[in-house]
Amino acid sequence: MSARILVVEDEEKLARLLADYLVAAGYVADCLGDGREVVPWVKAHVPDLIVLDLMLPGRDGLDLCREIRGFSSVPIIMATARAEEIDRLLGLELGADDYICKPYSPREVVARVKAVLRRLQPAPEGGPAARDGVVLDEAGFRVRAAAGEVELTAVEFHLFATLYREPGRIFSRGQLMDRIYADQRIVSDRTIDSHIKKLRKKLAEISPEVELIHSVYGAGYRYEPA
Known part of the structure; x- marks a missing residue:
């Protein structure tokens, strides 16, 4: 079954052109041009990925991303002409999964869509991995522990999975950025710190008595459920 992509873009010609490339x-x-229509549409149709413009009539893309993150972990690629917003888009405030700078080519957007969806594919063995009472569900992008389960965004999931698969190993911020952003884009250390902060908050809901991710002063982070 083909993945369903929602293009939120108020420039009608650009939205239609991008939709044509995605269909090809x-x-x-699907296309929407008014920010006020986005949240009800997402709840009703549950797309597989959203390409979300930052500047929209009706509602700002930042506000929409924040609200969508409140009820869904659907991958979001933010489109922006503001280079200074990139860190915020990727995690400092909102947790978007990727970004693309305008003006862009439709081919570049399609390539980004493919890359994000490819990262979401479950591991070949399919089943969840378990260690120390913590279960990593790659097919559902969830983590389960004694107190329940929590759903992560794509970036949060890949960050946690990197640490989880090598318990005790210290990953520097640079190494984590390389693992999460394979295209070697330039983002600040604060972006990783923000993702870790959000990830810890979610993990605390299912493992309130055991800290799973540890900070190593001057070095980075490690997974160690002890």
């Missing part, structure tokens, strides 16, 4: 790549594409 094998996806189902």
